[in-house]
Amino acid sequence: AxxxxxxxxxxxxxxxxxxxxxxxxxxxxxxxxxxxxxxxxxxxxxxxxxxxxxxxxxxxxxxxxxxxxxxxxxxxxxxxxxxxxxxxxxxxxxxxxxxxxxxxxxxxxxxxxxxxxxxxxxxxxxxxxxxxxxxxxxxxxxxxxxxxxxxxxxxxxxxxxxxxxxxxxxxxxxxxxxxxxxxxxxxxxxxxPYRRWLQRYVQRLDDVDNGGFSAEPLGGDPLKTQQKLFGLSYEERERVLRVLALDGQEAVGSMGDDVPMAVLSDKPRSLYDYFRQSFAQVTNPPIDPLRETIVMSLSTSFGRNHNVFEETPDHARRLVTASPVLSRDSFQRLLA
Structure with a gap:
């Protein structure tokens, strides 16, 4: 009950x-x-x-x-x-x-x-x-x-x-x-008239001009410098990223993790290591945007919140991105 x-x-x-x-x-x-x-x-x-x-x-x-x-x-x-x-x-x-x-x-x-x-x-x-x-x-x-x-x-x-x-x-x-x-x-x-409101007021990030910004590909020493700045370890580069790049699939590993939590580690750790996702192993909602596309989306919107009870065009005044993760080009579009 x-x-x-x-x-x-x-x-x-x-x-x-x-x-x-x-x-x-x-x-x-x-x-x-x-x-x-x-x-x-x-x-x-x-x-x-x-x-x-x-x-x-x-x-x-x-x-x-x-x-x-x-x-x-x-x-x-x-x-x-x-x-x-x-x-x-x-x-x-x-x-x-x-x-x-x-x-x-x-x-x-x-x-x-x-x-x-x-x-x-x-x-x-x-x-x-x-x-x-x-x-x-x-x-x-x-x-x-x-x-x-x-x-x-x-x-x-x-x-x-x-x-x-x-x-x-x-x-x-x-x-x-x-x-x-x-x-x-x-x-x-x-x-x-929701469709008319969206067509008139929603701005898609992909439609925003990036102001002529162009990102030069990194390589050699500059790339290694950036990897060190962002705490990318040799293991992550060789065991995770290389497998993704060469085989197009995620590396398979056990569920065990004997590495100390980032907050207790005596080694410098990436900011992302301080966070863990809480989820239900069996009944969790979809969290894979590639394999579960039909029931989930990474689309994200930026904008001011308005009164929940009012159905007005103000709610549609949003900037919409295809993903919460922004590339350098997307970030420049956002700033523009």
Whole structure:
């Protein structure tokens, strides 16, 4: 049992630590006449409870501030849209626009929720939690991780299906209408002229002139000097980079690491060695932009944050890069 206000889920929110930090940093951007003294309710998201609690806190804030439940859930838990071929252009624009407002709360998780009117279920972009639904003649909808949770005669089934990764389904308890993923997508894409806003205000780094900058290739002693300045060891050069360059694949090694942590080492270490990535070995969200391109993207945007509750062109005033790692040429374009 998950005794929260709006939702429950059967997975985990692996990005919850980052989501909490961003909620704290962005707290003053949640301005709504429905809670005029937003400073009195900061922090908006619990920093000590479970991932479910933090997720519910954020949905609570968005709905309490007047946001539509479908927009709120797609803002928090969008599907993988960046590299999906054939996606409607206006729907893609909706997700790109909202990706500039808030980062995803990433699973894997299957989430059920209600705002009092709509009873809904959504899958995160990984789709690692099954969700099957059945509608019978008595107008009862059963949604569970497998078929057979409720007894019914096969001839009484009028509709059935399963949620695919990133999809959402909802039942309107006031009208009795069942909203399938396509119905919800249609509602979202028509809310605002997102595509026009993006076309007018988003600036792509690749389209920015670099001011005539040209990088000369390094070699010989200058290259060795730069390698030493950046702490590139002989082992990294020979065991890692050389394999990548010659074979086009990553070197295979064991999981053991007998090297002292950088902070405790008596040898000079690269700045990057002081950081370690925290992830779940089995259920972690995609982290490989080459092998898992269909469900992840390295696209990064720079720009000012605005009020989360306002749907205005201001959110689209961003500089977008294909990767957070900038080459010398890209950095010059950014400065330009």
């Amino acid at each position: 998950q005794p929260f206000r709006y939702l429950a889920h059967n997975g985990e929110i692996n990005t919850v630590q980052g989501n909490r930090y961003w909620a704290m940093a962005r707290g003053h951007k949640f301005a709504s006449p429905l809670f005029p003294e937003v400073e009195d309710i900061l922090p908006l998201v619990s920093t000590w409870g479970s991932d479910s609690m933090s997720l519910d806190n954020m949905l609570d804030v968005l709905l309490s501030g007047g946001m539509d439940v479908f927009r709120a859930m797609r803002l928090m838990i969008p599907p993988a849209w960046q590299h999906v071929p054939g996606m409607d252009a206006d729907l893609r624009a909706f997700y790109e626009y909202h990706g500039m407002i808030m980062e995803p709360w990433d699973g894997p998780a299957g989430i059920v929720l209600t705002d009092g009117r709509y009873a809904a279920c959504t899958m995160d972009r990984n789709g690692l939690r099954p969700a099957r639904w059945v509608v019978t003649r008595d107008r009862i909808i059963t949604l569970a991780s497998e078929i057979g949770v409720r007894d019914y005669a096969p001839e009484d089934v009028v509709a059935s299906g399963r949620l695919m990764p990133g999809q959402m389904i909802a039942a309107d308890t006031e009208t009795g209408e069942l909203l399938l993923p396509a119905d919800i997508d249609e509602r979202l894409r028509r809310r605002q």
